[in-house]
Amino acid sequence: MTISSPVLRNSMRLILPLTLLYALYAMLKGHNEPGGGFIGGMIFATAICTYRMSHGFAAQLRLMPIHPRYLIFLGLGMALGTSAIPLLFGYPFLRSAVGEFHLPFSAHPFHYASAMAFDLGVMLVVVGVAVGMITQLSEELE
């Protein structure tokens, strides 16, 4: 469903990047605080769906040039890959590698965990499912 409203179309220029950024923030924050791949994915999907409402399906495909269905399985594959790699090093499944590295312009060391890639996979699955469902339903409406 597309809503032809100039107000929405123009404010999308601001809303879209902000929401996408916030989605990434929520995803990254999730390691130690409330947040994570699931909620990040939901926010990301909201942004995409609002964009679709204002600009239409063709514009959504330009923004995200892959059918959402494949995102689900890309995400699943990514999560599975990250969790299976420890098996090669003699650790149990899902074991996360953690460490720190220094960023050039920051005093604080950056703490990373390989569980982040798993979370990114979860995010892709959630985006795929949410956007995919809404695409399917609105195709039936149109």
Next chain:
Amino acid sequence: MKLENFIILFIVIPMGSGVIGVFLKERVRIARVLGVMSFLATASLAIGLLIHLRSHPTGILVSQMGAWPAPYGISVVFDSLSGLLLAASSLVALACYVHSFSTVEPIAEKRYFHPMVQLLMFGVNLAFLTGDLFNLFVSFEIMLMASYCLLTFGGTRLQMTQAYKYVLLNLVGSTLFVIGAGLVYGMTGTLNFADLALFVSKRQAEGRSLPPGFAALSISLLLVFGLKGAIFPLWFWLPDTYYTCNVSIAGLFAGMLTKVGIYAIARTFPMIFAHGNSDANRIVMPLLAVSAAFTMFLGVLGAVSHHNIRRILAVHVISQVGYMVFGLALMTGVALAGCLFYMIQHMVVKSCLFLCCGIMERHTGTDDLEKSGGLLKRDWYLGVVFFIAAMSLVGLPPLSGFFGKLVIIREGWESKWWLSIFGLLTGALTLLSMLKIWGYAFWSPSAKAIERTPQNMSNTSSLRPAYVGATLLVLVALFLGFGAQPVYDIAFRAGNQLVNPDEYISAVLGPHALDELTQYRQQEATRLAAAAAVEVMP
């Protein structure tokens, strides 16, 4: 290289090939090869591990996900019970999958048929391996999602009507399950099977009663598992569901879905909810016994009354589930071993009958018994395969069903003789209904329907995979019959570990988990000895 880490491969392999299979939508041949490889890999892994673990002191392998210790993290446990079920289910999946190459419509293959079969087995394997109640719920959900897809591939009106009922019913079941799991956590503070078993054993050793409402909770979980397992009052969804979908998929479902429900009862009830001599035990046991009698007997009466091959086979699943519930209702080590053996033999045999039914439908163009006939003259090989599978189902010695029924009925004779009589009666009626199919479809003179069948319907070269699938399963069934001893060795171990979960607890929670419990037991023993001494004194 630690062996424990690799039991997760039972989950990684089907999930990985499911994910890859999605991207092979247009390359059907590669997708098929990948699927066969995946099932071959899990089957050989399961059988290899079972053989390897025969000399192991407990036969239990535990992997803690992400190296988080047991009651807090997720445990994946491979023991004799899950090992046997994994081996059988992988073999059945392999056979049904190969069989589907000659029955599946090209449109379904384009609609992600191959990944869905893999994801179904991902859920089933996870259910057999998981060590906690919440992941059992998750695996049920994965399995159900995939089964919804597989049920509705044709998209016909009839399929949609049946699938709608199936989805609705399972939604209710899942809701109840997750509520039950939440309540278990609220009452005991854990969801890990080993930790729950420890909780119950500790309470009993101390002589304290279980939390109030524990019995009610176990009944509600029994309701959920019974719904999936199609036991007596909850079986109404089953016959229609298996009737409408693709026949290879029906074979797979008949093998897998009900067994997962029965497995869930076998895993949780002897160890936790009905362990020892608790209130829950006193309520659950009679319920299970009555349900077993009704499931066996009403199921087989339904099968005798039907006149359609697929319906007879589908209703038969219910009656056979009754035998497994019979084994569960006795809840001794031997009876549980019998139940386990019966489960794996039923998976193999029932799926084999469905696969034969698929070939018969292709030959005659119908699954109505009245219209078919003369199959033995036309295809003697199919007749042999069907006959062996049918007689295994009935339980004619030396075939596999006999050994399952023998152990369960003999064990039941002592405590619940009336159930054993029901079991024997059901066996006789099973023979009757199988002979009905045999008589009408194979022995009767060829009916007119066959001449009306278009030639391409029973084109033998396209049926080759179907024969391969059915042959594989009948060979497994023969092995289970003639090689029952080694399988039973593993099954008895599994049964004893279910009734006496100490080995399971110490394998999952570490060797010191039992220290406190042993102390209580020793105190109790000395107290009893002292009391006995006082009684003797005067």
